[in-house]
Amino acid sequence: MKIAITGKGGAGKTTIAAHLGKILSEMNAVGKILLVDADATKNLSILLGYENITPINKIKDVVEGRARLENGLVNLRPRVSDLIDKFSVKILEKMSLIAIGGVEKAGMGCLCSENSILRAMLMEIVLKRNEISVIDMEAGLEIMSRGTVKGVDKILVVCEPGYGAVSVTKDIIKFANELKINADVVGNKVRNKEEEEYLSKNLNLELFYTIPASEEVRDATIKGTLVSEGKFYESVKELAEKIVSACET
Ligand SMILES: Nc1ncnc2c1ncn2[C@@H]1O[C@H](COP(=O)(O)OP(=O)(O)OP(=O)(O)O)[C@@H](O)[C@H]1O
Ligand SMILES: [Mg+2]
Incomplete structure (x- = not known):
């Protein structure tokens, strides 16, 4: 099962990814x-206490040795199959973390070496590996190859109430639709029924799940910890169960 989490900056992707990963790892039925x-x-990585981790697409030996060719050319199919076992860190009994880096904006048009590594890592994680993955993405899915996007079982677009987040979410859903794949919206930081309705009305769709606004989780993030009880935790747990059953059917 492969889950990709995307959405506007600050919508809550990282917070949800960390809790979702931990909760899934605690579920007996899940590997x-x-x-x-x-x-x-x-x-x-920082939230989980690994601030010194170097993302794979920033490891010089990897980028130079595998993606950079002579004459300034870029290898678009770098070998990356060994890198996950080499660079992932085990952080819980059933959960490991790997930092693969983000999109190098300047190179998006021509796919620079760093982006080539990132794209190949995403392909490897989604299409080749067996374990369940929860991927904390930046806004947008463009860095993934078409095949990689199609290999993801659940794309969650995190959206908080507000024009900016709604607009970014619409763009992501449009992109997903163009690829003929399904992306689901998770409403986050929702304070009441009106805000929930605001999201479904402005996005013109039914939300896959709604996570309430929670002071507890905000406080926990400031301290760099995760919550293990309370309304945010309980709702991410329910979201995890919903994803598992949606992916089974
Ligand atoms: N349900 C929630 N209720 C209240 N605060 C929340 C909730 N979810 C996330 N937050 C807070 O929102 C802030 C941004 O969250 P987070 O870093 O997860 O967003 P992000 O989408 O990953 O941002 P970025 O685009 O910068 O990566 C954090 O302070 C976090 O604690
Ligand atoms: Mg984040």
Whole structure:
């Protein structure tokens, strides 16, 4: 099962990814989890206490040795199959973390070496590996190859009430639709029924799940910890169960 989490900056992707990964790893019916930090800011790694981790697409030997060819050309199919076992860190009994880095904006058009490594890592994680993955992405799925996007079982677009998040979410859903794949929206930081309705009305769809606004989780993030009880925890647990049953059918 492969889950990719995307959405506007600050909507709650990293917070949800960390809790979802941990909760899935605690579920008996579910196997090993690979939490994937696919954001240049490494917030997921930092939240989990691994601020010194170097994302794979920033490891010089990897980038130069595998993606950079002579004459300034880029290898678009770098070998990366050994890198997950080499660079992932085990952080819980059933959960490991790997930081693969974020999109290098300047190179998006021509796919620079760093982006080539990132794209190949996403392909490897989604299409080749067996463990369950929860991928904390930046806003947008464009860095994934078409085949990789199609290999993801659940794309969750995290959206908080507000014009900006709604607009980014619409763009992501549109992109997913163009690829003929399904992306689900998770409403986050929702304070009441009106805000929930605001989201479904402005996005013109039914939300896959709604996570309430929670002071507890905000406080926990400031301290760099996760919550293990309370309304945020309980709702992510329910979200995890819903994803598992949706992916089974
Ligand atoms: N349900 C919630 N209730 C209240 N605060 C929340 C909730 N979910 C996330 N937050 C808070 O929102 C802030 C941003 O969350 P987070 O870093 O997870 O967002 P993000 O989408 O990963 O951001 P970025 O785009 O910068 O990676 C954090 O302070 C976090 O604690
Ligand atoms: Mg984040």
